[in-house]
Amino acid sequence: ETGVTQTPRHLVMGMTNKKSLKCEQHLGHNAMYWYKQSAKKPLELMFVYSLEERVENNSVPSRFSPECPNSSHLFLHLHTLQPEDSALYLCASSQVWSPNEQFFGPGTRLTVL
Amino acid sequence: QQQVKQSPQSLIVQKGGISIINCAYENTAFDYFPWYQQFPGKGPALLIAIRPDVSEKKEGRFTISFNKSAKQFSLHIMDSQPGDSATYFCAASGGGGSNYKLTFGKGTLLTVNP
Numbered sequence: 250e251t252g253v254t255q256t257p258r259h260l261v262m263g264m265t266n267k268k269s270l271k272c273e274q275h276l277g278h279n280a281m282y283w284y285k286q287s288a289k290k291p292l293e294l295m296f297v298y299s300l301e302e303r304v305e306n307n308s309v310p311s312r313f314s315p316e317c318p319n320s321s322h323l324f325l326h327l328h329t330l331q332p333e334d335s336a337l338y339l340c341a342s343s344q345v346w347s348p349n350e351q352f353f354g355p356g357t358r359l360t361v362l
Numbered sequence: 363q364q365q366v367k368q369s370p371q372s373l374i375v376q377k378g379g380i381s382i383i384n385c386a387y388e389n390t391a392f393d394y395f396p397w398y399q400q401f402p403g404k405g406p407a408l409l410i411a412i413r414p415d416v417s418e419k420k421e422g423r424f425t426i427s428f429n430k431s432a433k434q435f436s437l438h439i440m441d442s443q444p445g446d447s448a449t450y451f452c453a454a455s456g457g458g459g460s461n462y463k464l465t466f467g468k469g470t471l472l473t474v475n476p
Contacts, residue, residue, distance in 0.1 A: 253405070289371075289468060289469075290468060291365075291366070291451075291465070291466040291467060291468050291469075292406070292451070292464075292466040294463060294464070297463075305463070339405050339406070340405075341405070348455075349394045349396065349411070349455050349456075349464070350408060350411075351408070351464065352407075352408070353398075353405030353406045353407065354405050355403060355404050355405050356404075356405050
């Protein structure tokens with residue numbers, strides 16, 4: 250595997266389910282990001298981890314819970330989501346000293362029924 | 363409010379033509395302006411970027427033009443090809459310590475007809 254990978258690629262869940270999105274980067278980076286991409290809206294930064302510490306929580310509802318166990322892995326735990334949370338969730342990574350050059354994964358297409 | 367306004371929302375160009383996408387920003391503290399290209403089913407990929415100390419940057423068929431006084435920047439794709447068909451996002455970052463925070467435009471769906 251190379252670059253940034255995300256699993257699953259597609260996820261359908263009910264409002265009462267609990268699921269997790271996984272991101273893994275193979276680039277030797279030490280900063281990781283979660284973004285939400287909705288149709289006809291700018292990419293929204295959700296969370297930032299720098300050297301495995303959360304440095305940004307961009308007013309995201311508590312039903313989204315991130316976890317960064319090490320510099321290569323990032324999770325987004327989901328529970329009691331709403332239909333408006335349906336979107337493409339993108340993971341990205343970068344070097345801490347070069348945060349502008351972010352490399353994105355292919356995303357997880359989430360549908361909340 | 364920090365935002366980046368991108369236009370047009372969609373663009374259709376004939377093969378060999380020039381594609382032009384424009385962005386405008388408000389925050390004068392921004393000091394890094396990248397463009398991302400996204401194909402269906404893929405994440406955005408960094409295409410080209412510019413800093414405000416230059417007015418133009420060219421990489422192959424892709425050129426960024428930057429007008430600091432007008433707070434505008436644009437992407438020009440010369441000799442557009444069907445393989446360039448994708449969604450293009452402009453972004454901006456910098457100023458105030460949140461250098462990791464890329465503020466994105468809403469995107470432009472480019473279609474290049476053969």
